[in-house]
Amino acid sequence: MLKYYSYRVNLSLLGVLCNMWKVKHQQRLICAVKGSSVIFLCSFQNPDNQTVRRILWGHVQPAALKARLISSSLRTLFTRFQYIGNTYHDCSLKIHQVECSDVGRYFVRFNTMSNRHEENTPVLKVVDLTIFMSKPSVKEAIREGDSVNLTCMNSCDGGKISSAYTWFKNGEPLHEGAALYLRNVSPTSSGNYTCSLKTHLGSTSRVLGIDVEYGPRNTTVLVQPPLGADPGSDFTLICSSHANPPVENYTWFRIAAGDSVNVGHQPVFHPRDSDQYLCSVTNKHGSQNSSVVTLNIKITFLMARCTVLVSFVPFGCCYLEFIFKPFCIGFISSIKAHFLLNIMSPAIGSSITQTTQF
Known part of the structure; x- marks a missing residue:
């Protein structure tokens, strides 16, 4: 008699359970990187006496008075929100190219012929990818020959470097991995660096600009008009040099009888005498002299x-x-x-x- 009574209780409980809503979410707090895609994995079991006709997802925005509703009829990608489940057991939702405005609480609503059932679902958190840079000195500029280490991270990893990343320089793919090591940097290392999740290239970090500084180089003197022109022409000497930061000081020297005489401090110089000339340029990282230019100025008298x-x-x-x-x-x-x-x-x-x- 005791066994029979226990058997009837189990049948009763089973019947009650079969007539209850069961909604299961894989995660209650979902973290996504801005620009990536995220899936709210959801499964459900409806009561035997109720048939699901339509499923709606709602987004409770912090500053909005009304919730945004996403219908199960949105199976194609007309918007960033796409219902990828069905009306039987799968109630999953996918959000493409996640934006900061997508943060907040979501809920799922099941509409049947007679009523509806609604349950709260995960809270979405959206974060940015962040680039951390280490260099010899935090305060000083990056100089030619320095080494710079870049690390791409996001707070969804909980401080661990677990995601796969792709590095870009000026928009072009450069390296794969969480860290990018720039050894013995040169002027060609200057540029705009970003990183993104390898599986979601739209999840791009903010731009980190690297500007490698160096002393003057390729210092030359341009003669106008060119040497060999009409002997009666007035010559102009133009000093040019590549430097970062730009050249701060120009100095012109006239070489006569083995001595160098300072004759000017501007990028452009107008010589009056036949002799040898050179320019010297400096910035905070060094100096450089140009090659010597020899001028033979011939004078034509006028009336x-x-x-x-x-x-x-x-x-x-x-x-x-x-x-x-x-x-x-x-x-x-x-x-x-x-x-x-x-x-x-x-x-x-x-x-x-x-x-x-x-």
């Missing part, structure tokens, strides 16, 4: 009237060679010139003034 005062000693009828700076009315270059004058035996100790046009 002018000049007065020359000549003092001499008597040599009879002779030729006298001298060096002078003439006083001219008109245009003439300020140079020293060599002349031969034919002087006709003036008196001893006297002088002669001659006005010449050339």
Whole structure:
């Protein structure tokens, strides 16, 4: 008699259980990286006397007055929300390209012919991928020859490096793995670095810009017009150099008789004399000199009237060679010139003034 009674109780409980809603979620708290896809795995069992006609997912947004509803009829990807279950036992939902606005609590609602059943479902948390950088000094800039380590992480991993990542430089794939090691960096290492989940390339981190600094290099002097041009041309010297940060100081030197004379401090220099020239550039990481440029400046005189005062000693009828700076009315270059004058035996100790046009 005791066994019979126990058997009837089990049958009664079984009947009650078969007429109850059972909804199971694999996770109650779901963490997703921004830009990735996430699936709310959901299974259910409905009472025998109720047939599910429609399933709705709802999103309770923190700042919204009404919940956003996603219908089980959304099986194709018209929106980022896609119902991937059925109306029998699977009530799973997939969200593509997760955004920060997707955070919050979700619920699932089962509509039958006679009533509806609703249950709360997981809470979604959305995080960003973060790049951590280690370098020789936190305060100092990255210099040529330094080593830099980059690590891609997200808080969904709980501080552990467990996800698979892909690294990009200026948008181009560079490396796979959680860490990127840049050894002995050079100017070509400069660029914008990002990382993303290997399985979700849309989950991109914020851009980390690396700017490698270095001293001046490839310092050259450009001659305008080019050497070999018309001898009467005025030359312009332009100093250029590659440096990061840019060149702070320019210095022009004129080399005469083995000595270097400082003649200017601008990127552009206008020489007046035939000689050898070079420029020297500096920034906070070093300095560099250009190669020597040799100029042969030939002067072509234009029309002018000049007065020359000549003092001499008597040599009879002779030729006298001298060096002078003439006083001219008109245009003439300020140079020293060599002349031969034919002087006709003036008196001893006297002088002669001659006005010449050339």
